[in-house]
Amino acid sequence: MQRIAVLGGGAWGTALAVHLARLGRDVTLWARASNNRSGRALHAAACVVSAIPSHGTRDVIRRARGLLPPEATVVSATKGLEVETLLRVSEVIEDELGSDRPIAVLSGPSFAAELARGAPTAVAVAGNCEATVAAVQREFRSGYFRLYATQDLVGVEIGGAMKNVIAIAAGAVESLGLGDNCPSALITRGLAEISRLASALGGQRETLAGLSGLGDLVLTCTGQLSRNRSVGIELGKGRPLEEILGKMRAVAEGVRTTEAALALGGRHGVELPITAQMADVLAGQKTPRVAVEELMLRRQRSEVEVE
Ligand SMILES: NC(=O)C1=CN([C@@H]2O[C@H](COP(=O)(O)OP(=O)(O)OC[C@H]3O[C@@H](n4cnc5c(N)ncnc54)[C@H](O)[C@@H]3O)[C@@H](O)[C@H]2O)C=CC1
Numbered sequence: 239m240q241r242i243a244v245l246g247g248g249a250w251g252t253a254l255a256v257h258l259a260r261l262g263r264d265v266t267l268w269a270r271a272s273n274n275r276s277g278r279a280l281h282a283a284a285c286v287v288s289a290i291p292s293h294g295t296r297d298v299i300r301r302a303r304g305l306l307p308p309e310a311t312v313v314s315a316t317k318g319l320e321v322e323t324l325l326r327v328s329e330v331i332e333d334e335l336g337s338d339r340p341i342a343v344l345s346g347p348s349f350a351a352e353l354a355r356g357a358p359t360a361v362a363v364a365g366n367c368e369a370t371v372a373a374v375q376r377e378f379r380s381g382y383f384r385l386y387a388t389q390d391l392v393g394v395e396i397g398g399a400m401k402n403v404i405a406i407a408a409g410a411v412e413s414l415g416l417g418d419n420c421p422s423a424l425i426t427r428g429l430a431e432i433s434r435l436a437s438a439l440g441g442q443r444e445t446l447a448g449l450s451g452l453g454d455l456v457l458t459c460t461g462q463l464s465r466n467r468s469v470g471i472e473l474g475k476g477r478p479l480e481e482i483l484g485k486m487r488a489v490a491e492g493v494r495t496t497e498a499a500l501a502l503g504g505r506h507g508v509e510l511p512i513t514a515q516m517a518d519v520l521a522g523q524k525t526p527r528v529a530v531e532e533l534m535l536r537r538q539r540s541e542v543e544v545e
């Protein structure tokens with residue numbers, strides 16, 4: 239798997255390309271403004287890493303389809319859901335490239351800037367076939383990058399997508415200056431909510447206790463580099479969403495994922511109280527303070543759910 243093409247010239251695509259180049263892989267980075275040479279590099283790729291934001295993935299993969307060798311592995315590094323279809327990103331890729339295509343998903347606590355400078359980082363890798371997962375584990379690992387294998391695509395992708403929703407909430411709570419109890423409760427009940435949705439979709443609850451669940455949730459809810467958390471911080475200051483997003487150059491996936499996750503929960507009869515409150519906050523229908531009050535006054539219940 240020496241020849242690798244990375245789709246997406248944003249922070250994450252660039253960090254992964256830098257990492258892979260450091261490992262001696264023959265890497266081409268495809269960004270929106272790329273020329274034909276980068277397009278042609280897809281012909282020779284043994285592996286294609288997709289780090290396009292979720293809303294652009296289908297279009298980019300569709301355009302790359304004719305250029306990709308049939309056996310090339312596609313590794314999704316995107317964290318989100320397709321709003322129009324409520325599909326996970328690996329499902330979007332499969333939809334476009336067919337179910338025979340080897341597909342893997344990389345997700346876990348991994349700020350792009352930290353991977354780019356070689357800070358120790360561990361992630362989960364899931365896939366539709368064991369050999370594909372093992373190959374990605376082997377090809378991407380380094381002294382500072384470690385990959386844990388799993389077959390649970392659903393758990394890994396729902397964990398990666400949903401943590402961004404809770405991170406926006408964590409940022410908002412931080413802005414309100416409510417102390418340390420409240421963010422801790424938010425992370426814990428956020429994880430319960432993510433696990434509930436993943437489980438209803440066929441994922442394993444244990445996956446959500448791992449790197450692409452608890453691990454990434456803690457990082458994104460508390461890390462200074464998180465864009466999603468920073469959106470929440472600004473919302474907590476009373477700024478309207480359009481103004482916040484208008485000033486941001488990078489993608490905050492949690493904004494779109496909130497709507498998609500809520501719809502997915504509705505479709506599968508899964509209650510997502512924090513996500514539902516965040517949807518109202520993002521729509522400007524409620525302040526973060528009112529959302530916290532309403533969450534606190536919900537009917538009290540057992541902590542552990544019996545399925
Ligand atoms: N930045 C990070 O630390 C990490 C990001 N991710 C995930 O990676 C994905 C990409 O994030 P970043 O690279 O950080 O975003 P970014 O905001 O830094 O860059 C996004 C890139 O995608 C391109 N783009 C935007 N819309 C597009 C479209 N419709 N079609 C084609 N290209 C489009 C932009 O031109 C830009 O090059 C997201 O799903 C994010 O959640 C995952 C792990 C870490």
Ligand SMILES: O=C(CO)COP(=O)(O)O
Nearest residue numbers: 346347348349464465466
């Ligand atoms: O996914 C990430 C870290 O694992 C990056 O989070 P943000 O998109 O909130 O910056």
